[in-house]
Amino acid sequence: MFVKHRLFIFMGVMTLLLMAQPASAKEKNYPRAKVVEPFLEIHTGPGRGYPVFYIAEKNEEIFLMKKRTDWFKIRLFSGQEGWVHYKEVDKTIQASGYQKGWSERFYDQYIDGRLQTGFAWGVFDEDSALYVRTIYRLTESLSFESNLGFASGDFGDTNLYLVGLVITPWQGTWFSLNGTIGGGLVETRPADILINAKSESFKTAYAGIGFSAPLVRRLSLRGDLRNYTLFLSPKRSREVREYTLGLIFEF
Amino acid sequence: MMNKKWILFVFVCLLNQVGMVFAQAPNFPKSEDPLIAPPSERIDFKEEKIDQEFIEITPYYGFYGIDGFSTSNVMGLNLALHLTEDVFFEGNYGISEVSDDSFGGGLTIFTDTDLTYWNVNLGYNLFPGQIFLTRNRTLNSTIYIVGGAGLTEFDAKSRFTFNFGTGYKIFFTDWMDAGFRLSLHSFESDVTGVKEQMFNLEGIVSVAFFF
Structure with a gap:
């Protein structure tokens, strides 16, 4: 014991x-x-x-x-x-x-100041829309961007999957101007009130102009006005206008 | 003879002085001693050895009051990426339900009683600081604001929703905190037959973990 x-x-x-x-x-x-x-x-x-x-x-x-x-x-x-x-x-x-490790070297070489991400609110074809964006700066005046968009309206929801290029011909201290071109897919899901309507997806191409203005360190405001062409069928297409205002964070 | 003695005396005195001068001469460093010591002992290490913690996962629970209807429990998950000490991005996914009991008379107007939402927000740590539990025991805390947009699946239809809110967090350790948040979710609804902007208040308590 x-x-x-x-x-x-x-x-x-x-x-x-x-x-x-x-x-x-x-x-x-x-x-x-x-x-x-x-x-x-x-x-x-x-x-x-x-x-x-x-x-x-x-x-x-x-x-x-x-x-x-x-x-x-x-x-x-x-x-x-x-x-x-x-x-x-x-x-x-x-x-x-x-000693800098591979992740830090990778960051210094490919990410630092080049990768941007953010979100934007907007109006797509008179419906409220939300966008999640990722931008990768290739050169001083050329960037690649991808956009995921979700629009919701009275007659249904729209999903947008887009990739494009942003060209920045003029950069100032307070703001810069840019032009965008690109394309992708638009998916529509009609609301229940529409009888016989079914979900569809179309190819689309867009072109637009916009501005970007730095707010605080690493954070800037970006606004865009774009015109989309929706290819509904080989013979039929439709034009859609989109306005967005968003925040972009630079890594 | 006298002169010789004097000369010897002066010679000895001089020798003594010279000896003293040499005795006081500084110790010059030997050639193998470094003139400047290195600033620090070099211990090579890599950045990967330092643990990075900037992702915060927060399960939460609380209430979600639907403007003009009922208030139900809400539970959800929040994932935040801390970009700087001030700014963070976050995504939320929450599940609640809606009931039309308050509408009266056993009337059922909803086609679906589930309410789910997701949103993406930008957050800002407005007032980081400390609370004093006792005279010598302190905990870090912060008051923050968030705002953003998303979609709310309400009455079997997804609705574009703006939300903004404010919250308070207390850090128990540097990787765990607890807090509460009040936020307002606003979307356009036509469930009553009239289009109106709804303002739904949500209040949550949460425990968060940094990874």
Whole structure:
């Protein structure tokens, strides 16, 4: 009986000891760096609105635990944990032998400033519509874009699947002008009130003009006016007008 | 003889001075010592070793009140991509139901009592900050606003819907938070026979996880 008690006590003490260990074993797995700037401001959360609660001194060791948006979560040797902006910790990281991985190299080479995504609200053939957009900038003045659109009206719903090119002949500080051409598929699903109507899909081509205006860092406003030609049958086509206003985020 | 003694004395004094000068001379670094110490010990590591957490998954539960009709429970899922510390994109999918009991007299006007919606929103962390549980124990928190559009499947018909709302979140750890949100969903409806703009209030509580 006593042996059993001792075993339990031993196990309990061991568990407590393991729990009480200040994760020093874990720290070995985190990338380590030494502060090279005179000081490093540590915030309580990943944002400039969260207060600075600690300042790490030059030559103090830090462990890089994780990253969220532009912020690193770090742990100091003393056990203090907090968040620092990447710009603050950049020199420290570079001096510590930081190597960019494939995902970061891929980002620098192909994504940074080139990929944009966003959504837009609009009117397609007098129906309210919602669009999800992805744009990839090929050159300064030429971009590739894909559009998924959902329009909903009294006589049914319309889905749009579109790809196209955006040409930006003029770019200013406050706004730029663009032209778009492209094509895709338009699917219509008639409402129940229409008897004998069935779902159909048509090929379409479009051309339009638009503008883009930067609002804040990485976010811009974009408006478009487009004219669609729906190829209903080999001999019949229909023109549809579309207006959209949306937000575009640049990665 | 006297002169010789004086010369010896002066010579010894000079020797002493020269010795002192040499004794005070700084220790010049040996050739193998680096003149400037490297700024930091180099420990090569790659970016992949740092865990990236910017996707937030939020299951939620609450109420969805249909303008002029009933209020029912709603449950759904929210997926958010945090693009910067301020801005996030999010998508929502929610399921609720509609009942026409409040219309009275056992009258049934809905062809379908299910209500589902999805939307895409842009969100902005308006007031990031902290709450003080005790004098020394704090938790991070944020007040945010969202707005966007989507479709609501209501009375067997999908309707273009605008929504905007505001919410409050408290972070228990850096990867888990809990909060609540109030939002207004607005779409055009003709269920009563007259076209009208509906304003449906939704209130939810949620627990979120960062990945």
